[in-house]
Structures are given as C-alpha cells and as structure tokens.
Amino acid sequence: MTSEFAVEMRDVVKRFITPEGNEMAAVDHVTMQIKNGEFFSMLGSSGCGKTTSLRMIAGFEWPTEGEVYIEGNAMGHTPPFQRKVNTVFQSYALFQHMTVYQNLAFGLEMEGAKEDEIKKRVGRALEMVQLTGMDRRKPKQLSGGQQQRVALARALVKTPDVLLLDEPLGALDLKLRKEMQLELKALQQQLGITFIYVTHDQEEALTMSDRIAVMSKGKVQQMGTPVEIYERPSNKFVADFIGESNFLEGKIKSLSKAEASVFIPGLNAEVVGMPISEGLVKGEDVVVSIRPEKIRITEKDAKNNSLFHAKVTNTVYIGADTHIYVDVGGAKLKVLEQNRISRLDPRSFYVVGQDVWLMLMPENTLVLKKD
Amino acid sequence: MLKRIRESKAAQGTLLALPTTFWLFFLLIIPLFLTLVISFGKRSPDGDVIYTFSVENYVRLFGYSTDCPDGQASCFDPLYVQILWRSLTLAFNTTVLVIGMAYPLAYFIARAHPKRRNMFLFMVLIPLWTNFVIRVYAWMMLLRKEGAINIIIGAVAHFLHIPFTPFEMLYTPGAVLVGMVYEFLPFMILPIYTSLEKIDNSLYEAAADLGANAVKTFLRVTLPLSMPGVVAGTILVFIPVMGTFIVSDILGGRQVILVGNLIQRQFLDARDPTFGSAASLILMVMTLIVTYFYTRKFGFGEEIIVA
Amino acid sequence: MNPFRRSPFVIVSAVLVYIFLYAPILGLVLYSFNASRANVTFEGFIPAFSDRVVMDGSLVKSSPCGPFHWYCDLAKNDDVAEAAGNTLTIAFIATIVATVIGTMSAIALQRYDFKLKPFSQLALYIPIVIPEIVMGIGVLTLFSQLFGWVNEVFNLSGDARLSLGMATVTISHIAFMVPFVTLVVQARLQGFDKSYEEAAMDLGANEWITFRRVTFPMILPGVMSGALLAFTLSLDDFVITFFTNGPGSTTLPIYVYGLLRRIITPQVNALSTVWILVVFTAVLTLQILQNRESKQHS
Numbered sequence: 001m002t003s004e005f006a007v008e009m010r011d012v013v014k015r016f017i018t019p020e021g022n023e024m025a026a027v028d029h030v031t032m033q034i035k036n037g038e039f040f041s042m043l044g045s046s047g048c049g050k051t052t053s054l055r056m057i058a059g060f061e062w063p064t065e066g067e068v069y070i071e072g073n074a075m076g077h078t079p080p081f082q083r084k085v086n087t088v089f090q091s092y093a094l095f096q097h098m099t100v101y102q103n104l105a106f107g108l109e110m111e112g113a114k115e116d117e118i119k120k121r122v123g124r125a126l127e128m129v130q131l132t133g134m135d136r137r138k139p140k141q142l143s144g145g146q147q148q149r150v151a152l153a154r155a156l157v158k159t160p161d162v163l164l165l166d167e168p169l170g171a172l173d174l175k176l177r178k179e180m181q182l183e184l185k186a187l188q189q190q191l192g193i194t195f196i197y198v199t200h201d202q203e204e205a206l207t208m209s210d211r212i213a214v215m216s217k218g219k220v221q222q223m224g225t226p227v228e229i230y231e232r233p234s235n236k237f238v239a240d241f242i243g244e245s246n247f248l249e250g251k252i253k254s255l256s257k258a259e260a261s262v263f264i265p266g267l268n269a270e271v272v273g274m275p276i277s278e279g280l281v282k283g284e285d286v287v288v289s290i291r292p293e294k295i296r297i298t299e300k301d302a303k304n305n306s307l308f309h310a311k312v313t314n315t316v317y318i319g320a321d322t323h324i325y326v327d328v329g330g331a332k333l334k335v336l337e338q339n340r341i342s343r344l345d346p347r348s349f350y351v352v353g354q355d356v357w358l359m360l361m362p363e364n365t366l367v368l369k370k371d
Numbered sequence: 372m373l374k375r376i377r378e379s380k381a382a383q384g385t386l387l388a389l390p391t392t393f394w395l396f397f398l399l400i401i402p403l404f405l406t407l408v409i410s411f412g413k414r415s416p417d418g419d420v421i422y423t424f425s426v427e428n429y430v431r432l433f434g435y436s437t438d439c440p441d442g443q444a445s446c447f448d449p450l451y452v453q454i455l456w457r458s459l460t461l462a463f464n465t466t467v468l469v470i471g472m473a474y475p476l477a478y479f480i481a482r483a484h485p486k487r488r489n490m491f492l493f494m495v496l497i498p499l500w501t502n503f504v505i506r507v508y509a510w511m512m513l514l515r516k517e518g519a520i521n522i523i524i525g526a527v528a529h530f531l532h533i534p535f536t537p538f539e540m541l542y543t544p545g546a547v548l549v550g551m552v553y554e555f556l557p558f559m560i561l562p563i564y565t566s567l568e569k570i571d572n573s574l575y576e577a578a579a580d581l582g583a584n585a586v587k588t589f590l591r592v593t594l595p596l597s598m599p600g601v602v603a604g605t606i607l608v609f610i611p612v613m614g615t616f617i618v619s620d621i622l623g624g625r626q627v628i629l630v631g632n633l634i635q636r637q638f639l640d641a642r643d644p645t646f647g648s649a650a651s652l653i654l655m656v657m658t659l660i661v662t663y664f665y666t667r668k669f670g671f672g673e674e675i676i677v678a
Numbered sequence: 679m680n681p682f683r684r685s686p687f688v689i690v691s692a693v694l695v696y697i698f699l700y701a702p703i704l705g706l707v708l709y710s711f712n713a714s715r716a717n718v719t720f721e722g723f724i725p726a727f728s729d730r731v732v733m734d735g736s737l738v739k740s741s742p743c744g745p746f747h748w749y750c751d752l753a754k755n756d757d758v759a760e761a762a763g764n765t766l767t768i769a770f771i772a773t774i775v776a777t778v779i780g781t782m783s784a785i786a787l788q789r790y791d792f793k794l795k796p797f798s799q800l801a802l803y804i805p806i807v808i809p810e811i812v813m814g815i816g817v818l819t820l821f822s823q824l825f826g827w828v829n830e831v832f833n834l835s836g837d838a839r840l841s842l843g844m845a846t847v848t849i850s851h852i853a854f855m856v857p858f859v860t861l862v863v864q865a866r867l868q869g870f871d872k873s874y875e876e877a878a879m880d881l882g883a884n885e886w887i888t889f890r891r892v893t894f895p896m897i898l899p900g901v902m903s904g905a906l907l908a909f910t911l912s913l914d915d916f917v918i919t920f921f922t923n924g925p926g927s928t929t930l931p932i933y934v935y936g937l938l939r940r941i942i943t944p945q946v947n948a949l950s951t952v953w954i955l956v957v958f959t960a961v962l963t964l965q966i967l968q969n970r971e972s973k974q975h976s
Contacts, residue, residue, distance in 0.1 A: 058876075058880060059879075059880075060876050060879075060880075077378060079377065079879065079884070080876070080879040080880050081879045081880070081881075081882045081883055081884050085880075086880055086881065087876070087877070087880045089873045089876070089877055090873075091871060091873050093871070093873040093874050093876065093877035095874065095877075095878075095892055096896065097895045097896060106878070106881055106883070106891075107881035107882055110881055110882030110883050110887070111882060154877075154881070155880075155881075158882070377885065380790055380791070380792075381790065381791065381792040381793065382792070383786075383790060384786045384789070384790025384791065384792035384794075384795065385786075385790075385792045385793070385794050386786075387782040387783060387785055387786035387790070388782070388783045388786035388787065388792070388794055388795070388798045389794070390779040390782060390783070391779045391780065391782065391783035391798065391801075391802070391856050391860065392783070392794060392797065392798045392801055394779065394852060394853055394856060395801040395802065395804075395805075395853060395856065395857075396801065397820075398817060398820070398849065398850060398852075398853035399801060399804055399805060399813065399816070399853055400801060400804075401820060402813070402816030402817050402819060402820040403804075403812075403816050405816065405819050405820055405823065406812075406816045406819055409819060409823075419826070420823070472691075472695050472698070473695075475687070475688050475691035475692060475695070476691065476692045476695040476696070478688055479688050479689065479691070479692035480692075482688075489965075493961075493965070494699075495699070496961070497954075497957075497958060497961075498699045498700065498703060500910070500954075500957040500958070500961055501703065501950070501953065501954045501957060502914055502916075502930070502931050502934070502950075502953060503914060503916050503931065504916055504931045504934045504935050504938070505706070505934060505950040505953065506702065506703075508934070508938055508946065508950065509702035509703060509705060509706040509950070510702050511938070512702075512705055512706065512709060513701070513702055513705055515718070517718050517719045518705075519701075519705050522719075553698070553699075553702065556695070556698075556699065557699075585685075606807070610807060610808070610809055611809060611810065614808075614809020614810055614811040614812065614917075615809075615811075615917075616811065616917075617916060617917075617935065621938055631809070631811050634811055634815060635811070638815055638818065638921070644815075644819060644822075647815060648815065648819065651811065651812050651815050651816070652812075654809060654811070654812060655808050655809070655812045658807070658808060658809055659807065659808070662807055
C-alpha cells in the first residue's frame, strides 16, 4: 500500500528511564508527515527528541506509544534490516576493517546482489560522491570529508526510498560544511528521494530544507517551510530559537482577525501587529516579536507619528551588517542594518547617544502568546 | 521463539551469560557451599565425610583441644591460631616489602623514555612468564648453605679476613618471606606502573609552576594519583600470599607452616577433609574481611586489568 | 619535566630490583650445565664430548652432548614429555572453551541488563578475591564427593569409575580462567561504538551477520588478548591442578614439584631453562607480530 507520505509518525511517544530511575519522555506525542521526495529537516538543540525520532524511523528504537509508518506500512517492531530506509551516521560508522569498496558492497551483499552488479553500483555511487579511485583505501586513510562522503555513498548505493541523515556534517570545518550542504541539496534534487535530516544548526536547516520541524523537549513546536518558520514563528520558542528576535511585553488593547493593537509599557505606546498565536483575547498579556532586520531607522518625520524615538546605546560592525542597539524609553531593542554603503567614513556610523527614529511595520510585528 | 528473543534484550543477555554462569555455579558456588557444609561435618575413620552438624572443627581451629597435658579435660592449644596469625603477618610483611621494592621500579619505568618503556616492562614480565614452581626452586638453590649467596658472602668475608660460617638461610621464615616477595613482586610493579603512566606530564608542570619542589610534587600529586595502582597491586599480592603453600613447602620445609600448608596437609596427608574445609573457610573469611576494609578505605583499583 | 627521573635513588633502586628479579633465574640456567649430578655446588662445565657418559663419582666427566648433557638427558625423559603433552592439551582445550564463553559473558555484561546479571557478576568476581587454594579444595571436595556417590550408586568399577584426571583438571581450569577472559574482553568492549552494529543492521544485516562480519572482527584483538591470558594461566597453573589431577594427568608444574621433593639433578635446571626459553621466544614473537600489525594500521 503506497501512501502520499514517505514517512509518517502518528502520536509517537518514546519514554526512557533516566540513570536516577525516573521516567522521561524523549519524544512526547509527535505527529509528522513527510512527503515523498522532499528534503525534510528536524531542527532543535540536543535533547529535543530529533535524534530519537530519527532512530525510531530507522528501527533502532521502538516507540513506547504511537506508530511509525514507512510508505504507508506500520513498522511496529520491524528490525532495521527489514526497513527500506538507510542511515548516514553522525560518526560515519565506517567499518574500519573493510576497504571503501567493501563498505559500500556490504549493503548490496545483504540484498543478495551478484558480483558484477555490485561492482557497477559501487562504481556509480563513488562517482556520485566524487570518490572514484578510492575503493581500495581503508577508512583510516581518508580525510574527514572523504569519510563523510563514503558514509553517504554507502547508504545511497542501496537506492533507498528514504535517506536518514543524523547531523552528518557536524565534524567538518566550516568551509567544507557549507560546500557539503549545497552538494547534499543538489544530490537530493537530482535523485528525487526523500531526505530526512537532523541538525541543531538552523542555518543549515534553513539552507537545505523544503520543510522544517522545529523541536524542543520532545515536542514539535512548529512545522513549515523555511520562510514560514522564519517569518511567521508560531510561538515564542520558535521566534527565539530561529534567528534573532526582539521581545516586548504588553497587553492587547484591541483585536481583530488581521490586526492587534498592543500597549507596551516599556515604550509607553501602542504598537500595531499581526496576531499569530491562536485564541488571543482582548486584554491578554502577550509578547510582541520583531526581528532586528525588520526595524527601519529612518529620518524624523513630523507627519508620521507612528515612529518611535530612540537613543543609540551601542553599535557593532559585522562586515556585511551593523548591529545597532537602541534604547526606546526604557525598552531595549536590537536593530540590524545591512551595510549597503561603505562604512569607511566614520560619519556613516551611528554614534552612541545619537537620536534615531524607528519604524515598525505591522506585518513584521508578531503578537504571540506569552508562555 | 526467535522473535521473542530478538525483542527482549534481557533474554539475549541472559542467554549469552548463561554458560559462564552455569559453569561457575557448578565449579565455584557449589564447591564453596559444599566446603561450608563439610566443615560442620565429622571425619569418618577412612578419611571421608560424615555429614552432620558439629562446630568441632572450628572450635579446634581456635584453640580448643582435648589432647592436654596433665590429664586436663580441655585446654588451649594455640597451634592453629598461630598458623593463622603467621599467615596474616607474612602476607602483610610481604605486601609492604613488595610495595617498597615495586614502587621505585614502576616509577623508573613510567618516567622512562616512551620508546624504552616497553622493553623495561618486558624485562619485568619475563620472570613472571616462567613458572611459579621454577621460580621457587631457583631461590632454593640460591639460599642453600652451598648456594650462590653464601659463596659470594663467603668470598667477601674471606677477602676481608672475617671468619665466616655459611648462613642457614633455607627452611627459615626469612626464606619464605624472600620467596613470597620474589613470586609476587611483578604483580605490584605492573599496576603501579599503569597508574603512574596515566599521570599527564602537564600535571607535573603545573605543580612546578605553582611552586612545588620534587618531594612535594611526589607527596601531593604523584602518590595520591598512583594509589589505585597500589591498591590493585595489594589485592593481587595479599590474597595469593595468604593461600600459597608451595613457597613455604619448598623454602620453609617442615618448619614454616602456613594456612595453605595446613589445608593442603589435611586434604592429603591427614585425610581430614572436614577440618581442612573449616580451615579453608576461615582463610577465605579472613581474606575477604581484610580486602573489604582495605578497599573501603582506599577504593578498588581498576588497574587490575593489566594482563 | 620529570622530577625524580634522574634521581639516583630511583635508578639505583630500579637496577637493584632488576638484579633481584634475574639473579635466581641466571643461577638456574648456570646450574643446568653443572658437571655435578648432585647439583649441590657448581662444579664447572662438563669438559668433553665422548660416545658414552663417563662419570667420576657424582661428576660427569664427559658425555655425548658435552656441556648440554642434562638437556639430552631431559629429551630422553618420557615423563617430561607426557607432562608437557598433558599441559598443552589441557591448556588448548580450556582456552578455547573459556574464551568462547568468556567473550559471550563479557558482551552480555557490557551491553545488556537482565535479571541474572548481578549473580553472574558476583560469580565472576569471586575467583579473583579468594585465594586459589580455597577454590582448589572446593573443587576437589565436589569431585570426590560426587564421584564417590556416582560410583557407588551406579556400581562402577575399574575403568568405568569416575576419578580425577584430565577431564577434571580441564573443567576446573576453565572455571578459574573465565573471569579473566571476561574481564579483558569487557575492558575492550567499553570503547566499542554501537553505531557500527547499527550501520550494519541499517544496511540489511541481521543480528548474526552483524556479529560475524562487523562486531567480531572489531573485538578480535581483545578476544585474542583474553585467550592468550587464559592460555598462560592454564600453562602455569599449579594449585588448582594440584588438587584436581590424578594419575595420567600430570602437568609440567606438578611434575617439577614432584621432582623437587625427591632427587634434584641438573636435569630440573635444564627443564627450567628450556621452559624459560620457550616462553621467552613465544612472547617475543607475539610482541613482534603485534608491533608489525599496529604499524600496518597507521
């Protein structure tokens, strides 16, 4: 029975017993649907449940409650070697006592493939990861990047429907990591198979994924495309975890479906924004989230009285951007301005103590539940 | 059935551990239990066991005797208590001596050039690889009246014009002590070496940086960090010495009797397995008590895994 | 920065201890060439070769093997040959069994939790903390009582009678070797990364194939260490063998002990020297092989 989803997790719970003897839920009622052919990432910091979820899909752990489906089939207690998914391990787990060729051939031998077919497929896999000619080497003789690609090839040579990747780029240096990110994305699009990718690096997730599941404490906080996650975080956690946000606390003064007006004591003014969280009511204590790059520093304009007056407290130059820290009548905000013009001239910088005027746009001002 | 085993990790573990556990159960646990049971038995006329319950053997071990002078009904015969005490003190003395000799050598090897360390260790291991019995025999040859030691001392005395009669070193408690020390010295060298070797060089540098001289560094840094090795070595020396009978047999003759000899003789010559079992159990309990208190104070050295 | 490295105290102590360790052995080897059969004092090397052994009192004046007379004597000694054979047989069989079940239990203890676990751990721990003689007489008691009972109940006689011999020695050896094998293999397993096995299963290998082609090759060095340790323990064992052997199952250590209580000729020294040389060569060879293997891997 095929389904529209490559992998599905339905209300999955995984409980462990801690060394102290307590029970804890590493995965707490997670439901996810991963579409065929998509690049899906699970993003979160360590302990959020992303790796455990991946291992349950692979078959190294079994759910305490709920069910994992692969191509519409419930997996139950099916062992890993009977599932049509393959894993790229964080530590690569290359068989040290075998050559690169033997590592790649291993999975095919398990399928019962014949000698010449193995040779062909291994050759093709090596080509795919640009490691042709390395087949006689042993893992110890390869660099970190090369080992990573062998691990990838070993999983891909079996042409699985779904490829699981557990933080595969963590051990590589920055430049290599960025190269591999692009390569992996290109590979996935070329092969058209489903990639499920686990990472704690949000930039990585945003770069490569078609959709992301942001996880924390065993629960899925939000699932969506990179743009959705970034521009419309559904709760304070996601708004804080992804990118940077300014948070201001206030009370809802007026509320409609498209707009909410929040009084911020810190600014001693009302701010108009978009209600994101569900079930907001008038008078509720909420948190307003504005990303630094969405605040515009502009000229004083007497006609526009929705501008906020602020004083600059610090500036930090980061090359492509400048971070400007401002004080708006007690509330502290961070503003990010792209350095579109050269800042060589010191007069182009903002000066500490300088008066500036800030413009906030309602569609970038998110009103979220305070939790 | 296979599926059930696959699903239960506990079942897999049990299956794997079963052969060993069974083997040890039948050849270790049951024998110990049997020893206990028999120790409360009585000796049958033909040297076999009468299964009954009597504390006769234990009472006898601790000095109660009916074979008394002056026609007394019962008196205190310290023979066996002396044997037990002698074994304890010998084990203790051996351990102390062994530590004193092993530590400098272990230190020397640990601080030697890495390339040469293996060679030095190898040199320690070779005597160990030769057989126990042979090593004891070697000392027997050295310690005799006509043995090399006496010859050398005799030559020196002759050179210094001092009158000299050869020492009677064999068949004395001293000979047994030397023999024990020789047998078990490598077992202390290796663990101490292992724990010394683990000490990172940068610790010495840090100590020096903070103003400690050589002696202070040794007392406050090296010694404490090498304690696991000393503990492991002590366990590897003390316990066997308590039970060895061959050293006292060959080097001590009939003069030096330790618990091991007592037990051996009960089972072979005297043919009183009940008494021998009681002695064996007392030996085991004594050893366990000492080991328990020792490890409680000093911890259990993991350096036992030296091989 | 090694305080004390150059300290004269340490160096002198080290030298003295090495002398202490080797002097007896050297004496042993020297006396294996002793011309005096009584072997009480060293009467010099046997000076001449001749067709037959020529004695003068208790001195060997000449011999077909010259100074190596006692070694030739040794070679003609059937008892030694038999004891050596027994020793090796027992060691081989016991090592194989102990290594197999010891490795199994090491894996069980290192990676699984099961109800039997504390009991297994205790059982494995006991032989290390009790003196060997306690175990020796325990086993002896077990065998003697058991055999006595079986022989009586089944009315066995003659060759059918159960008695101490090669079997009892081997079984007992296995019992005291297993804890050491388990310990060594467990130590090796501690660093073992489970993701290798997961990778194998992920690629389609079931538990048995995973063990055979991935786990076992990787733990093999540890298993071999354990086996080697076991083998040496068996070869060298005196106490347990002493209490469990019978006629026809004499091992070399028992044989030497027997000799020491009777007549001591330089033949004993010759035997000792040969033994030392064999062991030395074996260990050296192993070291060289080990070094070569680790060089290949870098």
